[in-house]
Amino acid sequence: MDENGAKDGVILLIGCGLRKYREYLLAGAAATHPVWLFTSTEPDWQSPYLTGHTVVDVTDREAVLRAARELTASHTVRGVLSWDETLIVTTAHVADALGLPGAGPDGVEGCRDKFRSRRLLTEAGIDQPRYAWVDTAEEALAAAEEIGYPVVVKPRGMGASIGVVLAADAAEVAEAFRTAEEASRIGAVPYRGGALVEEYLEGPEISIDAAVVNGGYHPMFVARKQVGLFPYFEEIGHHVAADDPLRTDPVLLDMLRAAHHAIGYGFGITHTEVKLTARGPVVVEINGRLGGDLIPRLGQLATGIDPAEAAVLAALGEHPEFSDTEHRTVGIRFGYPPEDCRVRSVTPPSTAEGLLAAEAMAEPGTELRLPPNGYIARHAYVICAGADPEETAGRLDAAADLVELDWEPLHVPVPA
Known part of the structure; x- marks a missing residue:
């Protein structure tokens, strides 16, 4: 125990999210290890699950780093985690500064920065859509002509398919670039401006939530995505089947292990989106956190695997052991x-x-x-x-x- 009596110290959770989306994760994390929350406002519904909390502007990386160092003066911090897309870079820097297991600043940038991710995965020989980075509508048009229509135009660092547009011809490329470039400006400062132009991949899309521990890739569940509102890519639904054969598909899993190695991802949970094309699986993006849209909850209800427990164990540097208790x-x-x-x-x-x-x-x-x-x-x-x-x-x-x-x-x- 640490000097305040907390068993095995605390796991530091940076940010939490809305109750209807994240309470099941906080409950699972607290059942696994004592949780200390960094939050921008005083806790409300979160309080019963917490060992303690610190009110700090979680969007201010330097303030979070200072608060983390202050916390270590009174408590033993065993690990750091976040399931908020906008906070995973800060989380990686905190873990690095405290000498704790984490994705690593470079590894997490391989998730947040889609252009960086494309370059690293392509260099590693992992099948990727043809792509180009562009700063203007004119450059977007030239890239689309080179790649071939239709193309997908997307921001560099947004999530949830925000600003992602399918363009079928030259007239649509200019509008798609404007949409993607403007959407980027509501996101994190380092990823604002410009856009990626990519080959459109035919085929269904899946996502895989997994724990990554020191190079080991441990998949939990596979979700099948339903997309609508074309030419945009709004995610209107998902389903998770406990007996999905892709959970154990050797070709897919070998590719995912190689992809995480290519971006240098160390410890944590990832949510990887993959297109199943005629030429095989192609990585759409790797996200350095649990899936959104309640996908981890679907996985938990379908398989019985607790994604929050897996997230805590990965943050502690421990290998999780998954065993299904549900089959639906x-x-x-x-x-x-x-x-x-x-x-x-x-x-x-x-x-x-x-x-x-x-x-x-x-x-x-x-x-x-x-x-x-x-x-x-x-x-x-x-x-x-x-x-x-x-x-x-x-x-x-x-x-x-x-x-x-x-x-x-x-x-x-x-x-x-």
Whole structure:
């Protein structure tokens, strides 16, 4: 115990997120190891899960580093973690400064900086889409002509497919560049401006959440992604099947191990997105944190594996041991409005076949704008379980149809 009586010291969690998305992770982390939270505001619902907390501006890296060093004066800090995309670089720097297991500053930049990731993976011989970095619409057009249509235009450091656009011809490339470049300016400063132009990959998309421990790659579960609102790439749903054969596919796993080695990722949890193409699996991106969209929760419900426990063990530098205790398929479907709107009310269903959860995501008065005027314009989600993906998809369709959205049109001028 440390001098304050905390068993085996504390795990430092930087940032937490919204309760409806992250409480299950905080509960799982606290059940695994005592948690000390760095938070920008006083804890509320988080308090029962915490050994202690520090109020600090988590967006200020130097302030977080100072607070971490001060914490080590009174507590033994055993590891550092975060499941917030915007804080994983700071988290890596804190772990490095304290001499604790972590992704490493270079490894985490291989996740956050999509241009850096493309270069490193290509140099390592890992199949990548053809790509080019561009700073202007004219350069984007030249790159698209070289790569061949259609192309995908995306920001350098955003997540959740924000600002990612499919362009089918020269006229669409200029608009796609504008959308991607403008979207980049709401993100982290080092990744603002410019865009990536990439070959469009045909095929379904999956994501793999895994623990990485000193070069060892330990997959937890595979999610199958459903994308909509083309030419944009809004993620409207996912499902996880405990018996998905890709969880143990040797070709896929060998590629993922090599990819993590190529970017120099040391210790932590990653969420890797992969396209399954006619030429084989191709890495779309590696994210240095647990998946969003409640994907880790789907994985937990489908397999019984606790993603928060895995995240804590990886941050401690310990190899996790995964064993399924559930054997089913679990999926999520997000509700989007038919057009830009102001929400009057959202009423999710209380019962439906296989329904595990249903939540409103937009309060009355919320303005929801569809791409390119806005992103992630979700009003509700439903989570359902089934014996297989087909049954689960049918149950998700039925449950989503039961969500009641009362709205009024929101007329947003289209940018010139």
